[in-house]
Amino acid sequence: xxxxxxxxxxxxxxxxxxxxxxxxxxxxxxxxxxxxxxxxxxxxxxxxxxxxxxxxxxxxxxxxxxxxxxxxxxxxxxxxxxxxxxxxxxxxxxxxxxxxxxxxxxxxxxxxxxxxxxxxxxxxxxxxxxxxxxxxxxxxxxxxxxxxxxxxxxxxxxxxxxxxxxxxxxxxxxxxxxxxxxxxxxxxxxxxxxxxxxxxxxxxxxxxxxxxxxxxxxxxxxxxxxxxxxxxxxxxxxxxxxxxxxxxxxxxxxxxxxxxxxxxxxxxxxxxxxxxxxxxxxxxxxxxxxxxxxxxxxxxxxxxxxxxxxxxxxxxxxxxxxxxxxxxxxxxxxxxxxxxxxxxxxxxxxxxxxxxxxxxxxxxxxxxxxxxxxxxxxxxxxxxxxxxxxxxxxxxxxxxxxxxxxxxxxxxxxxxxxxxxxxxxxxxxxxxxxxxxxxxxxxxxxxxxxxxxxxxxxxxxxxxxxxxxxxxxxxxxxxxxxxxxxxxxxxxxxxxxxxxxxx
Numbered sequence: 001x002x003x004x005x006x007x008x009x010x011x012x013x014x015x016x017x018x019x020x021x022x023x024x025x026x027x028x029x030x031x032x033x034x035x036x037x038x039x040x041x042x043x044x045x046x047x048x049x050x051x052x053x054x055x056x057x058x059x060x061x062x063x064x065x066x067x068x069x070x071x072x073x074x075x076x077x078x079x080x081x082x083x084x085x086x087x088x089x090x091x092x093x094x095x096x097x098x099x100x101x102x103x104x105x106x107x108x109x110x111x112x113x114x115x116x117x118x119x120x121x122x123x124x125x126x127x128x129x130x131x132x133x134x135x136x137x138x139x140x141x142x143x144x145x146x147x148x149x150x151x152x153x154x155x156x157x158x159x160x161x162x163x164x165x166x167x168x169x170x171x172x173x174x175x176x177x178x179x180x181x182x183x184x185x186x187x188x189x190x191x192x193x194x195x196x197x198x199x200x201x202x203x204x205x206x207x208x209x210x211x212x213x214x215x216x217x218x219x220x221x222x223x224x225x226x227x228x229x230x231x232x233x234x235x236x237x238x239x240x241x242x243x244x245x246x247x248x249x250x251x252x253x254x255x256x257x258x259x260x261x262x263x264x265x266x267x268x269x270x271x272x273x274x275x276x277x278x279x280x281x282x283x284x285x286x287x288x289x290x291x292x293x294x295x296x297x298x299x300x301x302x303x304x305x306x307x308x309x310x311x312x313x314x315x316x317x318x319x320x321x322x323x324x325x326x327x328x329x330x331x332x333x334x335x336x337x338x339x340x341x342x343x344x345x346x347x348x349x350x351x352x353x354x355x356x357x358x359x360x361x362x363x364x365x366x367x368x369x370x371x372x373x374x375x376x377x378x379x380x381x382x383x384x385x386x387x388x389x390x391x392x393x394x395x396x397x398x399x400x401x402x403x404x405x406x407x408x409x410x411x412x413x414x415x416x417x418x419x420x421x422x423x424x425x426x427x428x429x430x431x432x433x434x435x436x437x438x439x440x441x442x443x444x445x446x447x448x449x450x451x452x453x454x455x456x457x458x459x460x461x462x463x464x465x466x467x468x469x470x471x472x473x474x475x476x477x478x479x480x481x482x483x484x485x486x487x488x489x490x491x492x493x494x495x496x497x498x499x500x501x502x503x
Contacts, residue, residue, distance in 0.1 A: 004075040005029075005067065006449045007237075008441040009056060011081045011165050012245065013102065013267040014315075016056045018063035019441040023454060025464040027436065029067025031059045038099060043106035043350065043498075046099040049087050052165065053172050061233070071235035077173070077227070078241030078448030080248035080440050081165035083188045086140040088151075088213075089168070091161050094176050097151065100165070101140040104268075104308060104350045108139035109359040115139075120206070127193045127200055129279060129288030131357055135306065137164060138190035142207040156210035164189070166242045167215045173239060175228030182220040182242040183299050187290035192217070194279060194290055197299065219293035220247070221447040241448030245440045246270040247291050250302060252443030253408045253434065254465040256458050261396070261404060263389055264440065265413035268353070269310040271392045272302045273400060284395040285355045294450065294458075303399060305354035305392030309347040309363075310385040311413055316349065317381055323374040331418045334379035340483070343367040344490040345380035347388075348497075355395040356491065360499035366490050385413065386423040387487040393427055406430045410439040425475035426484065435466040 005028060010017040014037070020029035033055050038046040064071065084103035089096045101107070112132050115121070121132045130136055141162055145152045154160045163171065167181045186192040186199075191209065193200045199214055218224060220243045226236040243251060246264055250272045253262040258276040263269055272291070279288045279301040291302040314327040324330055346352075348361035365380065389407075397403055406429055413419055414433050424431040436442055449455040 004073050004454070005069055006076050006078060006445045006454055007060065007063070007074050008078045008080065008445040008448070009060070009169065010245065010438070010441040010444065011052060011056055011079070011169060013082045013104070016052065016059045017438070017441060018056075018059045019438060019445065020063050020067040020069060021442070021445045025442070025461075027438070029063040029065075029069060031062035031066060033059050041107070045102040045104040045350070047085065047102055049089065049096040049100050049168055052100070052168065056169060071233040071237065074235070074237045075454050076238045076240040076448040076452045078444030078446075079166050079169055079239065080243050080245045080444035081169070081185070083164060083185060083244040083246065084135055084137050085165050086137045086144065087163055087165065087168050088141070088144050089161050089171070091159055091176070094172070097160065098144055098147065101144065103135055105140065106134045106351055106359050108134040108143050111139050111142065112359065124190065124203060126281070127195070127203070128190050129187065129194045130190050131285065131287070132190070133357055134359055135308070135353065136188060136190035138203065138207055138209070141209050145209065152208065152210065155213040158212045160213050161215070162213045163215050170224060170239055170242070173227045173232055174225045175231045177228065178225040178239075179215045180218055180224050180242075181215040182218055182222070183290045183293040184220055184244045184247040185242065186217045188244055194288065194301070219295055221292070221294045221451045223451055238452055240451035241444050241446070243292055243444055243447055246272055246304065247289070247302070248443030248447070249410055249440045250274065250443065251292055251446055252439030252441070253410060254462040255408065256462060259402050260408075262408040262410065262439070265310055265385065265409065265411035267310070267312045269307040269385060269389060269411075271305045271389060271396065273396055273402070275301050275303055275400065277301070280400060282399055284399045285357055286392070286395055286399055287354070292447065303396055305396060307388045307392065308351060308353045309349050310388065311411075312349065313345065313347040313381045313384060317377060323377060327412070328415070330378040330382055331416045333375040334382050334418045336375050337379055340379055340383060341367070341372070341376060342486065343372060343376045343380045344487055345377065345384050346490050346494040347381065347384050348494045352491070352494070354392050356495065358495050360496050361494045362497040364490065364494040364497075366493065382416065382419045383422060385419060386426045387484060389423060390426050390484060404429055406432050408432050408434065410434060410437045420471045421474070424471040424473045426480055428473050428477070428480060430473070431471040432467055433469040435468040
């Protein structure tokens with residue numbers, strides 16, 4: 001067995017996690033830390049790019065210490081990241097020009113409305129695979145450039161760089177030598193033509209975004225450069241894998257054949273199905289996205305349903321309402337009830353994603369009576385995760401013509417046994433949990449390891465996937481359909497709530 005390790009940086013919405021893998025695919029070291037969330041106005045969400053960098057470095061050191069490994073033992077670094085979050089920084093100083101605008105942020109909803117009214121959405125969807133929505137990077141970049149009279153001029157002159165979080169981390173790790181991203185992250189910006197594999201000049205022109213500020217786009221498994229010893233613990237290590245967090249999880253779940261699907265439960269939830277080397281154009285308001293590119297191989301595509309608020313709903317119950325002390329407490333509370341007593345929570349806290357795509361939807365709890373307790377709210381929050389996932393699965397089955405036979409699941413919520421059983425019940429198909437549930441970091445490590453020869457092939461990696469637990473559906477079809485019907489009625493009442501608050 002080859003000596004050494006692959007280090008995976010998983011920079012997510014609420015924090016940074018680093019995992020260190022040996023050649024057997026085992027986790028030898030792990031560390032994580034949270035980052036601050038900023039909400040300067042309703043619907044706005046921001047991060048501090050400098051904090052993202054400093055926290056990530058701290059976590060790298062802690063993970064190496066736990067693994068009893070040295071930086072010189074690392075064969076490669078893989079990076080996976082919260083997608084669509086947009087950063088601008090000065091190329092000369094290396095300092096951000098503003099806080100990062102997070103993927104959840106809705107400040108550009110009105111600009112998106114204008115673009116739709118111009119009739120641009122069908123053409124832009126054809127080119128990018130995406131819908132026009134504040135979720136994506138394009139309108140965030142436009143907004144950031146509008147905040148300073150000279151910023152756009154400096155960007156056109158090549159003085160300002162744009163990137164998603166992966167680009168920012170690579171820039172910092174390489175001491176400002178590499179301004180890159182991969183196909184999967186580029187495909188989430190609403191600026192990238194997923195057929196031509198290049199930034200789209202027409203979209204850039206409409207949004208007045210200079211091409212000079214954009215990163216170079218490379219495959220997801222590729223040696224982009226080496227770390228700068230001054231920036232990274234005194235050593236040069238190849239940075240060899242980059243993928244957006246959901247595509248990385250699809251790769252880590254070994255969904256390498258068309259029709260295989262996974263969902264990742266995090267701050268939001270994201271369900272992806274591999275569709276192979278030909279993109280499937282969506283008519284069900286799903287997203288067509290690039291799954292990954294491996295070296296010189298043709299890129300592969302996926303259908304995606306993006307759900308904005310799942311785990312974040314439990315965070316809100318904990319931090320906003322104070323009715324639970326931890327996310328884990330929700331399982332016990334939910335299981336204390338025999339049923340949901342017709343209480344539903346639509347977590348439209350930042351609008352609703354697939355398949356509704358309503359930036360003006362807002363959160364709603366309905367069905368409350370005097371007998372409701374915090375257990376009902378906890379159960380409703382957990383059930384909302386499963387209902388939203390079914391909404392996406394139903395749309396994806398109609399789109400692809402493939403009936404899902406099982407769903408591979410990962411992310412923090414798979415530890416919640418109530419939720420996983422309810423998810424299987426509502427879908428009517430088994431939910432499979434792998435032995436390593438941090439598949440986002442695992443996918444980034446696999447992509448990096450393939451690029452440097454640490455692992456030989458995807459076939460080798462697929463053999464390493466192991467089932468830890470399988471939840472079989474136990475609910476009757478009539479009950480399943482009734483619950484989902486009531487859920488859809490609740491969703492319909494939340495749509496458009498913030499569109500005209502004076503109306």
